[in-house]
Amino acid sequence: MHSTAIKESKGDRVFLIANYIYLTIALIIVAYPLIYIMSASISNPQYVGSGEMWLFPKDITFEGYKRVFQEEKIWSGYLNTIIYTVLGTALSLAITLPAAYAMSRKDFFGRNFFMGMFMVTMFFSGGLIPSYLLVKDLNMVNTIWAIIVPGAASIYNIIVTRTFFMSTIPRELEEAAQIDGASTTRLFFTVIIPLSMPIIAVMALFYGVGQWNSYFSALIYLNDETKYPLQMILRQILVLQQMSAETGSIVEASTAEALSDKAEIAALVKYAVIIIATLPIIAIYPFLQRYFVQGVMIGSVKG
């Protein structure tokens, strides 16, 4: 970006070095916990617990993963999450894409009305309890619908997609299609969709990651454990058990010794479970980072 033809002054050099140091510190702060968890998940829990393992794995063991895979709850949670994510994302796209396309058309009478109606929901909502009562009245409690339907569309994503359509689909294409007598539906499926793969990928990722990571709707709408998504199982393992184990060891200090072995195994399982639950996203993220960033950037143009 910046011209390098002119030699940098001493002050600039100092500034740049300080800048690199700052970024390196930021890098270390963010990367360290991630590396630690990976190392901890395959180290001997004794060294992890005592703090002797603090960066690289020590006395490598896969006991944690073994135990995680033996846990039936994790398998069912994983399967449920995959189902919720795939169906939820499909539903979200089915609502978002056509709506965004309709609102991108300048000749669509009423687009301002729909836009206004959707935008209001960004700033004002009915709140937790009325939403819950609605889902209950629709008889969706304890079904998959309660997980995928109430949060299916986001106005933010619709606006981003609309901005993409408006800035990349040439008006002439639509006019040409109309002159040829092609219907809007045909145009949408045979021309617009193939041209819009980048934004569809971004939207699928945004919705998909959101669904994969969500636990709250499962917490309030599901009461059958076999339907729990992975995040609810994680909550049981990572948050609830830990809390009881900690307070337990504080209260009964005398039995802490006997408990420590069990606690160490439990800790090992925790690290392994974090890796397994986050793996799909970690695995795809470096390849798709560009698309995620693009999605945010398109949003900020209009934002």
Add this chain to the structure above:
Amino acid sequence: MQSTPYPTQNASQPESETQLPKTTGRQWRRIARNWELYVFIAPAFFYFLIFAYGPMYGIQIAFRNYVPTLGFLGSKWVGFDHFTRFFDSYYFWDLIWNTLSISFYELAIGFPIPIILALAFNEIKTGFFKKLVQTVTYAPHFISVVVMAGMIITFLSPSNGILIHMLEWVGINPPDFLTDPRWFKTMYVLSGVWQGAGWGTIIYLAALSGVDPGLHEAAIIDGASRFQRLRHINIPTIIPTMTILLILNVGSMLNIGFEKVLLLQNPLNMESSNIIATFVYKSGLVDAQYSFSTAVGLFNSVVNCVLLITINQIVRRTSQNSLW
């Protein structure tokens, strides 16, 4: 529109004009020709109607004693009873204080850090190092809130958390972060910064990429240092983005990421972790006080709206940038 119209159009125009005003006739034709677009928007329309406006209709139970068997309209109207009960309760000021202090704390720390980080990214050339730092700092954004809470609990666990060990190594006697109310807010805010700061830079980098390179070249020729260019070119460039984000942040002041608070909350740190949103969840869904907690939630929404409108007005008076 000045081109000579087709004869057929010319002939039909006067006819429609006599029956309907010109624009209405055109509009109807436009609507009829684009009927498919209404089919396209129908799913979104019904989605928002049912799942966004439906709950708004349900807000009325804040003013009633809602009994599920009687329905919304059948339940007794009690006016502002639930609100006054909330305002008079002994925990009202605690809830307000916790909610506002966490918000301000988060804003004070969490708002400037992505800006500084984005400006720093912008100074260095595209290359391996920049890509590495960006990829790594963006990554925590994708960690789920449950895993995040699990990480905090594991890292700060008093018996074997690694951060506790580290504090001991440098000779500090670590407090009990997880249960000490004095540490709850810091724990919440700093973990949020760790998770969100990198991702938060993207929007500023987008603004910075729009800077005219000619400005920098001219400044270099005039002998401006890097810092001077940062101060007088880059920062003014991102001020509109900063303003908009600031307005949005203030407008959602009372909407703390309550899913994380809920996960980190325990009876021992309740004193500083009890916020309006978790209170609504507990009194509404755990204790089934539907009407009362709807009233509390409505109070929260209204305060948010007022804050958003107020800050937008203030910003609009003092600068050119505002949401509307």
